[in-house]
Amino acid sequence: MSLSCNIRLRRRWWFRFVFPGIVFGLLCYGTWAYCHKLCYDQIYKQLHHRSIAIGLICVVCFLDAIVVFIWCQMVIWVGPGTQPHVAPYLILPTVSKEGADDEGSQDVSMEYDAVIPPSCYQCDPHGYPIWCSPCQSLKTERTHHSSELGHCVPRFDHYCLWVGTVIGRDNYRLFIQFVAYFSSLLLLMWLPICVYIRDITQRHRGHGPPLNVNVILTLALAIFGWLMNTSTLAATVFYMGQNQTSLEAIMDSKRKKFGTRKIFCYYSVPNKSRFVVEFDRKEFHAFWSKKTVLANLKDFMGSNMLMWIIPLGKPYTFHCRTELSDSGNHLLPSGQRVTLGEILGPYEERFSDYTIQAIEDKIAKGNYLTTLRAFGDEIGPKR
Known part of the structure; x- marks a missing residue:
């Protein structure tokens, strides 16, 4: 084998x-x-x-x-880029790694390897985020696993046969x-x-x-x-x-083959609860589009338009607010959890205003699959 x-x-x-x-x-x-x-x-x-x-x-x-x-x-x-490892979102209360206390009870711990859930993320019908088994990490929005490279590529566009590599965010x-x-x-x-x-x-x-x-x-x-x-x-x-990748455009044009829905878990501030909302691909078509075509082009090519013609690129480099330990715990020195944005840095994908409004409209009409409460929503900021 x-x-x-x-x-x-x-x-x-x-x-x-x-x-x-x-x-x-x-x-x-x-x-x-x-x-x-x-x-x-x-x-x-x-x-x-x-x-x-x-x-x-x-x-x-x-x-x-x-x-x-x-x-x-x-x-x-440079390469297409590699999504940083993202631990499971802190949705359910977790048990201390040190186990039960002297009285045999179990306390909720802040020392478990988990990330504060963002305000909106792609999920399954139950509200749980998408997991990548080969990478042992959550797959964030617009990220796909590359079997050729063996890791998840942020903003995966396509595999170019004539170039010989995957085209991604970097x-x-x-x-x-x-x-x-x-x-x-x-x-x-x-x-x-x-x-x-x-x-x-x-x-x-x-x-x-x-x-x-x-x-x-x-x-x-x-x-x-x-x-x-x-x-x-x-x-x-x-x-x-249109702020679409080639893969998204292909999937959008072949809805029957690639499925007909996208599901998101959204935190509603007025309701102080999360709603699982479903969209078909026709509705999902413009979810990443910014206000103007120029803003969409800058989202892919960078804000410095001079660099659009200068053939010089380098991978994204950034530093989180915290040093991640060898065990992978995403903890700040004070014990506060890091957010998804602090882990992903420039790889973080932000939903457009149209997307948020469309989700809130569905919630207002009662058109959602289910609701849930995430433990992480009570202890930290969401991004």
């Missing part, structure tokens, strides 16, 4: 780099054919447009380096930049070929060298790749404008 599992894992690790290797090989081939067979042999030597040829070679090589640099960041240096902006710069590179390849192909063929009729077959093949590959990249970029930007 363990041997077959190890073989499967090794195969997955090896398979991850097959398609990126093909893309890198075609990129090297296309660059060679474009720079040598078109720019140097035809534009520089035959047509004598030397400054144009040198400029095209320099720009294409520069974009090649940018694309490879972004890929290294996206796959090797490397999402790098993925957009990768597709955008790659599209620009391919455009710069096929467009000059189309511009000069007439001059080259006319010169061939006057006993000049013919258009090299490698240039023709590069033209076909560049157009095909450009169409794929631009369509991917357009779809992704459209999803970002």
Whole structure:
């Protein structure tokens, strides 16, 4: 059993780099054919447009380096991100780890490994949060477990076969930049070929060298790749404008296959109780959308718009208010529990005002599954 599992894992690790290797090989081939067979042999030597040829070679090589640099960041240096371990929410009163006291009674303890439940979280029909068995951790909103990486990825978008990694919260902006710069590179390849192909063929009729077959093949590959990249970029930007991941958009379009409901546990301040509310996927469509398209784009790409075009990314780094002990207890020095926001840091997903209003409207109409009281609501703040 363990041997077959190890073989499967090794195969997955090896398979991850097959398609990126093909893309890198075609990129090297296309660059060679474009720079040598078109720019140097035809534009520089035959047509004598030397400054144009040198400029095209320099720009294409520069974009090649940018694309490879972004890929290294996206796959090797940054990655999609890893959700921090989240202990169970403090919903039920817990028993002291030291057991019963001298009289045999059990006291409610504040020294149990648990987190104050946030005001709203995704749950099952009974109000209990979603648990990830492989990670032994709660799965927070928009987080999905990656079997390829072996851990939960915050804001899981999709697994890109051509890149060879999962796209998540940390490397999402790098993925957009990768597709955008790659599209620009391919455009710069096929467009000059189309511009000069007439001059080259006319010169061939006057006993000049013919258009090299490698240039023709590069033209076909560049157009095909450009169409794929631009369509991917357009779809992704459209999803970002709605504050949706690619996975959420796919699940939303295939409701019958992926289920038809989302369930949330919401703490109502006036009622001092939690309500379990159910939504179908049509209602859930805009749950993460902010007030404007620009706000949605900033939620994915970052608030600094200059960094949208600068191909430099790094994983989120943050420090909690407390040092977590080796045992995993999330305790402040005073004994106060930490909140989910203090554990997740920048990985915390916040519901939109539309979402909160929709939940409160259902509660006001009595349209909820059940109610419950969480012990953690009485001892700490909720975020």
